[in-house]
Amino acid sequence: MAANALIYGALRTPRGRVRREGGALAGVPAHELFGGLLSEYSRLGVSAAEVDDVIVGVSTPFGEQAGDVARVALSxxxxxxxxxAGTVSRMCCSGLDAIASGAAQVASGGSELIVAGGVESMSRTPMFGDKPAFAxxxxxxxLTGFVTIGVAADLTAARFGFTRSELDDYAVxxxxxxxxxxxxxxxxPVRVSGKVLLERDEGARPGTRAESLAELPTLFDxxxxxxxxxxRFADDGFVRPVGGLHTVATAPQLADAASAVLLGSVAAGxxxxxxPRGRVVSWAHAAVRSPGLWAGEAAARKALARAGIGVADVAVAEINESFAVTPLLLARQLELDAGMVNAHGGAVSVGHPLGASxxxxxxxxxxxxxxxxxxxGVLVIPAALGLATAVVVEAFG
Structure with a gap:
């Protein structure tokens, strides 16, 4: 795969806590969150009329996020x-799926300029608010192997030998x-009627200590x-951790946010x-037996192989903290230096707004x-039902 989808912009809203935690963005519908990013591109001089398509990843396309929220955001x-404009849904991988779809359009010559990203207002459209039949x-x-995602995380941590203290240390x-x-x-910054509601990610708690996290009860035991x-794993070394492993502190925090990446050809620029600031080099999807949460390794290795590079060529890894176990596991499997993985934190502290991530x-x-x-850089998101998506990008410096 020799993609030539150049990255001309990457904008996002801050990640806001969900409504029940007093989040600043809880009153803003998804179409307004994403629409604000489109308006910002216009202010930056991008001619909207030149954009061929807008692709938005949405994990829960229900309620306000249903009925092609991308088209509503344009209005x-x-x-x-x-x-x-249209939407794609691959659960937590939806945003990366949208980016890969947009990059494919550009790389194939089918489009010259694409906006691809995602949005999720978990305050207004809760996860599984669409009541999927498999749940x-x-x-x-x-048939599908659906379990509570926290059970999948604990199963994964136990299978690969991670301890409660390792997970707590990662959250710190x-x-x-x-x-x-x-x-x-x-x-x-997200503004409503000229008032700034939020300009930085919410949720980080400086001074968090492992000793205090150790006192928290596990969630999924x-x-x-x-x-x-x-x-599902009776014939494959099933291990159930005694007492459970993940807590509210080592689970991804729920959040509201939007993201929008401007992809295009050389001619469009x-x-x-x-x-251009860089390019989308390659992408890959992978899956393991559900409810395993370890397909990230296969997705990452496929994407790197398609990019024609190895792990040693990667300078930055952004691995979604779908629970504390997921970045720990992938860093071990790919033998990544801890300093290059989520160097400025992630979803455990500042939230995982599903489709926007x-x-x-x-x-x-x-x-x-x-x-x-x-x-x-390599970007990886594992998801429910054993899924994962990875994207390789290159920044031009």
């Missing part, structure tokens, strides 16, 4: 009605690094869906008079690579 931003129907649950690191993160250039997980990982990786003078 909210005042973009021309001649611009096409409600026991026969479909057995995430909070410390998020609290010390730079002022992200990609962040567009008594989940009845452990029985399903045991049946010349038409707009802007220079892919674009956020790309924006963060691009800035980090630019700080280092350019190079390759």
């Amino acid at each position: 909210a931003a005042g973009w021309p009605e001649t611009v096409s 409600l129907d026991s026969e479909l649950g057995e 690191r995430s909070h410390e690094q998020s609290a010390a993160a730079p002022t992200w250039r990609s962040i567009v 008594d989940d009845p869906l452990w029985e399903r997980a045991a049946r 010349k038409t707009l008079g802007i220079e 892919g674009g956020i990982l790309l924006a963060n990786a691009l800035e980090r690579l630019e700080e280092l003078g350019g190079g390759y």
